[in-house]
Amino acid sequence: MDLIGFFLETGFWMACVRMATPLVFGTLGELVCERAGVVNLGIEGIMAAGCMGGWMWVYLGGSLWGGVVFAAFIGVLFGLLHSLFTVYLGLSQHVTGLGITMLGSSLSAYVFRMMLPRATTPPKIIPFQPTEIPWLSEIPFFGEIFFSHTPLTWLALAAVILVGFVLFKTPLGLALRMVGENPLAVEAQGLNVFFLRTLAVCAGSAMMAVGGAFLTMSAFDAYYIGMVNGRGWICIALVVFSSWKPYKALAGCLLFAGFDAIQMRVQQQAGMAIPYQFYLMLPYLFSIIALVIMSRKAAYPKALLIPFRKGER
Numbered sequence: 001m002d003l004i005g006f007f008l009e010t011g012f013w014m015a016c017v018r019m020a021t022p023l024v025f026g027t028l029g030e031l032v033c034e035r036a037g038v039v040n041l042g043i044e045g046i047m048a049a050g051c052m053g054g055w056m057w058v059y060l061g062g063s064l065w066g067g068v069v070f071a072a073f074i075g076v077l078f079g080l081l082h083s084l085f086t087v088y089l090g091l092s093q094h095v096t097g098l099g100i101t102m103l104g105s106s107l108s109a110y111v112f113r114m115m116l117p118r119a120t121t122p123p124k125i126i127p128f129q130p131t132e133i134p135w136l137s138e139i140p141f142f143g144e145i146f147f148s149h150t151p152l153t154w155l156a157l158a159a160v161i162l163v164g165f166v167l168f169k170t171p172l173g174l175a176l177r178m179v180g181e182n183p184l185a186v187e188a189q190g191l192n193v194f195f196l197r198t199l200a201v202c203a204g205s206a207m208m209a210v211g212g213a214f215l216t217m218s219a220f221d222a223y224y225i226g227m228v229n230g231r232g233w234i235c236i237a238l239v240v241f242s243s244w245k246p247y248k249a250l251a252g253c254l255l256f257a258g259f260d261a262i263q264m265r266v267q268q269q270a271g272m273a274i275p276y277q278f279y280l281m282l283p284y285l286f287s288i289i290a291l292v293i294m295s296r297k298a299a300y301p302k303a304l305l306i307p308f309r310k311g312e313r
Helices: 003-007 010-035 043-059 064-088 093-115 142-146 151-169 171-181 183-188 193-219 231-241 246-270 276-295
Strands: none
Touching (some): 010 043, 010 151, 010 171, 010 231, 010 246, 043 193, 043 231, 064 093, 064 193, 151 171, 151 246, 171 183, 171 193, 183 193, 231 276, 246 276
16 A cells, blocks of 8 residues: 555545544634533534534435534533533533533434434434635645535634634633633632633533534535434543643644544455454554553643632632
């Protein structure tokens, strides 16, 4: 197999960008939550709920962009639930997050079965179609890779810029980062720590749900139970890999997507000589190695996982 030729193929790099899109949404969402001091382990369930909710909206006759908005709304609801238990009641963020993952995943499957009890094969919708940006898509090599995708991929790339700008260039971003570092200092400035953390969790959860919606409304045209397939857990690892920085998060998502694309091509070339489970394992193995290397010097938010109780010192 010609590896050099493989890496020069535009199809490989287009696949990397496409496969990284749901990871970008999920990783940015988790990053925003953790920057405010809240770990959201409910990401897997929130992505599953957004996945099913956005698809169901379109299947019942709604528009594609309406489905995206509805998925984000579902994410906000789960974010409010997570905030109620972790921000206001100060309960375990780990336990609450795992509970939301189980709730979101099981509720999505239940609603799907209730709405379509006789469906033997996943019903299909007309998803977002790849659209070329005039002039830019005609750039040799890079134009096809970056400017010939569906609108949700462009939205994910824009979200990286927007989250980076808000977090590091605006007073709101400074306040969100400070509630994850020193919430007592934020309280001393007269700001509401509970509101800021809730805002971050809801915004982050909305992005997670949109990442799930990408799977049914852009990458595929149908919903089936379990299609999130662990992407939420990968997003949590990618936040650490990125050192809580949006632009490094994008690089980490592309790296994992590249590993995934490589294993698919290697699996096709190698045939059945080695069990296919070995190739499925490779992206996760390489990601763990990269995570260990990159996270040794990662500076996590100092108030991460620490409940804030007003008036306590």
